[in-house]
Amino acid sequence: MTHAFLGVELAYWQQTTIRVLAGLVAVLLLTGGVVYLYLFKFVSFMQSRLGPMEAGPYGSLQLLAEVGKWLQKEDIHTKDSDRLVFGLAPAIVLTSTFLMFVVIPAGPNAVIADLGTGIYYVLAMSSLSVLGILMAGWASANKYALMGALRAGGQLIAYELPLVLAVLGVVISAGSLNLQDIVAAQSTGEIFGWSGIGNPYVLTQLVAFLVFMTAVQAELTQTPFDMPIAESELVAGYQVEYTGIRFLVYFISEFATAVGFAAVASTLFLGGWALPASWDISDGAMHVIGPIMISVKAVFLVGVVFWVRFSFPRFREDQLQRLAWKFLIPVALANIVLTAVFKVVF
Amino acid sequence: MTAITDRQKLQYIAARAADARVNVELETEGMTLNIGPQHPATHGTLRIVARLDGEQVVAAEPMAGYMHRGYEKLTEVRTYAQITTLINRIDWLGSFANEVPFILAAERLMGVEPPPRATWIRTIFFEMSRIANLILFLGDMGVQLGAITPVFFAFRDREFVLDQIERVTGGRFHPNFDRIGGLKDDLPKGWIEDNKRTMERVRDFCDEIEDLLMGSEIFQQRTRGIGVIPPDVAMQYGLSGPNARASGIDWDLRRDNCIGLAYPDLDWKVWTHPDGDSFARFWVRLQEVREATHMIDQLCDGLPSGPVMAKVPRIIKVPAGEAWVSTENPLGEMGYYVVSQGDLTPFRVKIRSASFNNVSITPWLLRGVYVPDIITILASLYFILGDIDR
Numbered sequence: 001m002t003h004a005f006l007g008v009e010l011a012y013w014q015q016t017t018i019r020v021l022a023g024l025v026a027v028l029l030l031t032g033g034v035v036y037l038y039l040f041k042f043v044s045f046m047q048s049r050l051g052p053m054e055a056g057p058y059g060s061l062q063l064l065a066e067v068g069k070w071l072q073k074e075d076i077h078t079k080d081s082d083r084l085v086f087g088l089a090p091a092i093v094l095t096s097t098f099l100m101f102v103v104i105p106a107g108p109n110a111v112i113a114d115l116g117t118g119i120y121y122v123l124a125m126s127s128l129s130v131l132g133i134l135m136a137g138w139a140s141a142n143k144y145a146l147m148g149a150l151r152a153g154g155q156l157i158a159y160e161l162p163l164v165l166a167v168l169g170v171v172i173s174a175g176s177l178n179l180q181d182i183v184a185a186q187s188t189g190e191i192f193g194w195s196g197i198g199n200p201y202v203l204t205q206l207v208a209f210l211v212f213m214t215a216v217q218a219e220l221t222q223t224p225f226d227m228p229i230a231e232s233e234l235v236a237g238y239q240v241e242y243t244g245i246r247f248l249v250y251f252i253s254e255f256a257t258a259v260g261f262a263a264v265a266s267t268l269f270l271g272g273w274a275l276p277a278s279w280d281i282s283d284g285a286m287h288v289i290g291p292i293m294i295s296v297k298a299v300f301l302v303g304v305v306f307w308v309r310f311s312f313p314r315f316r317e318d319q320l321q322r323l324a325w326k327f328l329i330p331v332a333l334a335n336i337v338l339t340a341v342f343k344v345v346f
Numbered sequence: 347m348t349a350i351t352d353r354q355k356l357q358y359i360a361a362r363a364a365d366a367r368v369n370v371e372l373e374t375e376g377m378t379l380n381i382g383p384q385h386p387a388t389h390g391t392l393r394i395v396a397r398l399d400g401e402q403v404v405a406a407e408p409m410a411g412y413m414h415r416g417y418e419k420l421t422e423v424r425t426y427a428q429i430t431t432l433i434n435r436i437d438w439l440g441s442f443a444n445e446v447p448f449i450l451a452a453e454r455l456m457g458v459e460p461p462p463r464a465t466w467i468r469t470i471f472f473e474m475s476r477i478a479n480l481i482l483f484l485g486d487m488g489v490q491l492g493a494i495t496p497v498f499f500a501f502r503d504r505e506f507v508l509d510q511i512e513r514v515t516g517g518r519f520h521p522n523f524d525r526i527g528g529l530k531d532d533l534p535k536g537w538i539e540d541n542k543r544t545m546e547r548v549r550d551f552c553d554e555i556e557d558l559l560m561g562s563e564i565f566q567q568r569t570r571g572i573g574v575i576p577p578d579v580a581m582q583y584g585l586s587g588p589n590a591r592a593s594g595i596d597w598d599l600r601r602d603n604c605i606g607l608a609y610p611d612l613d614w615k616v617w618t619h620p621d622g623d624s625f626a627r628f629w630v631r632l633q634e635v636r637e638a639t640h641m642i643d644q645l646c647d648g649l650p651s652g653p654v655m656a657k658v659p660r661i662i663k664v665p666a667g668e669a670w671v672s673t674e675n676p677l678g679e680m681g682y683y684v685v686s687q688g689d690l691t692p693f694r695v696k697i698r699s700a701s702f703n704n705v706s707i708t709p710w711l712l713r714g715v716y717v718p719d720i721i722t723i724l725a726s727l728y729f730i731l732g733d734i735d736r
Binding site: 043045047048049143144147222223226227230231232233235310311312313314315316317318319 | 376379381385386401447450488490491492493494495498499502558560562564565568716717718719720721725
């Protein structure tokens with residue numbers, strides 16, 4: 001069975017290999033770019049300093065230097081740690097991150113697997129990371145790590161719900177769980193009969209977008225929801241005993257997940273890779289424009305996440321649970337009901 | 347070490363018994379968490395042994411002494427001029443303020459009266475060190491609560507104040523500028539004009555912190571009603587300084603018992619807050635930084651002319667006697683009880699530092715709070731480890 005991929009006829013295994021490799025490279029490049037852009041530079045300018053300036057022009061190779069440093073570090077286990085679980089935990093977290101990207105479309109054809117239940121696959125895969133975090137916390141044999149992991153467990157599960165409920169509004173509007181269909185629905189949609197810019201759901205599903213981004217902030221355990229790794233009290237939470245390459249894996253996973261969620265958010269709410277159908281751009285051009293579009297949108301949304309992260313203090317554990325259960329979930333539910341009513345009436 | 351573990355064991359058993367009385371059906375096991383001595387929240391080497399039930403603190407005990415440097419004993423083998431170098435390091439963020447009460451005590455024993463210009467400049471630097479110290483608190487409070495941006499602003503703007511101190515004294519942190527009978531030097535040319543600008547910057551910083559941190563909903567949620575100290579408890583534990591004033595105790599040594607400094611000549615206000623919670627402690631310190639900038643402006647405007655050094659003998663021998671002088675330092679009341687037997691060195695110096703008393707309230711204050719609130723409370727009590735252990 002052959003598929004057309006960028007207009008070239010290839011065998012299935014060839015295509016799959018190309019897609020996986022291209023996806024991996026794209027994700028790592030984007031992640032590195034996000035780390036440099038936001039963690040090194042954006043935050044430095046916010047805090048009236050320059051950030052890294054020495055490694056490469058304008059400090060652009062700083063990330064390579066950091067990765068090189070981490071790779072050289074000794075891999076330390078604590079005496080009482082459960083070696084096997086301790087070693088597996090970062091792998092599980094990283095796996096959950098990369099599995100998220102499988103269904104995110106970056107163009108008419110540029111998707112690793114076009115699943116019918118795409119968006120639920122993404123949410124299910126992203127919640128796998130809780131397992132890795134709990135394993136890390138337990139296996140580290142450290143009280144701070146354990147507390148961090150338990151906090152993370154409670155928090156990630158609590159914020160999974162508003163995340164799913166916010167997505168439901170979009171799913172009802174688009175009438176599909178498939179991410180390509182959701183992109184198409186936004187591209188060809190119209191707002192009260194006007195189809196000039198399609199129907200990006202950030203306009204018609206604004207409440208869902210805000211709930212989604214808040215929940216994403218919590219899922220990423222970024223400030224103001226960073227109780228699990230709160231550096232001033234739990235030192236580094238579940239990551240406290242990790243060194244060298246294992247810590248690097250957590251680090252990559254944290255930022256790759258940020259990119260992943262931002263890509264999902266831009267697919268669901270900002271129109272994804274597509275431009276409005278009424279602009280009438282050929283499919284051939286979209287093969288090139290698509291990946292750029294979604295990267296720009298995702299990087300922008302990661303920027304918002306980091307902007308919030310470096311501006312606010314953090315919530316206490318009970319306060320962030322209260323926010324999830326007493327505010328975000330009711331709001332998301334109301335949004336679903338309203339969306340359904342509108343869908344039926346109009 | 348065994349004494350500590352025995353005590354912990356007894357505490358643990360008592361707390362277990364209390365738990366069992368409350369909840370007979372569900373057997374739960376507590377956890378003892380060592381916060382420190384190496385922990386980012388203690389910004390030094392304070393150790394807090396907290397017995398937890400889930401995330402709630404059942405009992406907490408501060409263990410000081412990891413940084414004990416024996417200053418009281420060391421003063422006995424140093425001349426008076428050398429001691430100021432030493433006691434600079436007690437509260438290392440507001441160093442000059444440590445020198446003043448000791449020098450005042452020595453001056454009282456010798457019967458030396460410093461010239462008015464020296465007194466005024468002393469007061470300027472006393473308030474400068476208050477600003478340098480409390481600015482860092484304002485940023486640090488943010489970082490303890492998870493907002494890392496304010497602390498960079500704090501370090502940035504503190505540098506302007508430290509620059510001003512360095513221009514006069516030659517030292518950023520440890521000026522060692524106070525002498526018995528006056529000061530080492532006069533102010534350099536143009537310093538006062540620059541100082542006006544610096545004070546303007548500090549006031550801008552205060553506005554910035556008010557917008558960025560104090561006005562934040564999350565900050566208020568995290569601090570309001572957390573770690574409430576009623577006034578009577580504050581007095582029982584001997585709290586002083588902003589911690590006491592945040593509990594509504596209108597007591598400030600600068601106004602109520604001003605010795606040898608220029609405060610009575612200034613127009614200023616003592617800020618108090620009725621709530622006694624972490625937010626109040628933050629608020630009071632913010633107002634004190636503002637008030638200090640206005641005080642320094644007044645001091646610079648009305649600076650009397652004249653010498654900065656009184657006539658004192660070249661080799662200082664303090665006559666036999668005893669003197670106690672305490673001043674309102676950035677962290678609270680700091681005092682020195684100096685006993686002299688007429689030698690080159692004091693016979694005995696007792697240092698009363700504010701942080702030691704301020705931290706002693708933690709067992710009372712931390713009972714029943716959640717782990718994240720431990721950090722809020724410790725940050726808002728604001729201690730300097732050198733000031734606890736000396």
